[in-house]
Amino acid sequence: MKMECTVTGARLVARDVAAMTVRAPELAAACEPGQFAHIYCGGGVYSLTRRPISISKVEGDELGFLFQIKGEGTRWLAQRRPGETVDLMAPLGKGCYRLPEQGKVYIAAGGIGYAPVIFLAQRAAARGLDARMFVGARDSGSIYCLDEMEKLGVPVEVATEDGGLGERGFVTAPLERAIQADKPDLICCCGPEPMLRAVARLGRTYGVPVQVSLEQRMACGVGACKGCVVPVKGRDGVHYRNVCSDGPVFCGEEVFFDAE
Helix, strand or coil, rough: CCCEEEEEEEEEEEEEEEEEEEEHHHHHHCCCCCCHHHECCHHHHHHHEEEEEEEEEECCCCEEEEEECHHHHHHHCCCCCCEEEEEEEEEECCCCCCCCCCCEEEEEEEHHHHHHHHHHHHHHHHCCCCCCCCCCCCCCCHHHHHHHHHHCCCCCCEEEECCCCCCCCCHHHHHHHHHCCCCCCCEEEEEEHHHHHHHCCCCHHHHHCCCEEECCCCCCCCCCCCEEEEEEEEEEEEEEEEEECEEEEEEEHEEECCCC
């Protein structure tokens, strides 16, 4: 669905990371964790294609977004103020996180991959699932919005590569210890590919299903341009899927990671 939405809030939450909320009652009722919006980012050459931005939360009739400011387009978007409008297409993506009806869910996020899993934790808490979050980043300045988890009552373990906040190292270390101590029914994750690969490997090692959200450059966002195609494993060989229209969430077992 394409529509003009009114901005209701905008702020910086970390170094080069912005949060924005828009009022969109029709969209809020239809969104699922893992889906995204394709947002038009101003005028000029940098607006030739929209930007795919994960839906970070849904509250009432509002959608929330968290995004990294990487270029002119996202810088323009971060400068929107309440009362202004943005042109977006949403919700996009057929592949969403699929939560169990009951049980324990571990959610792992790295970097800007924290954005879509806030919505996932929101949905898990609403269902009464036993959810636990593991967040990794380069340093303490790249950790943000942990208060969202506190409001949901979801415990969080943090790991930073420089040790500035939480455990020093990669987030897969506390995640693996948690799996060993109390194996979950599902692991969901979003972040850079090396992290997704490592979490998928943990799932195989300990016999836990893993769902991963892939990050890929997109142009059309609806599967027409084939610009975000990835190979996945099928029963009869390799298949090619669009991250935008078939994903962005896939089973960890079916994804071909570069180093494997």
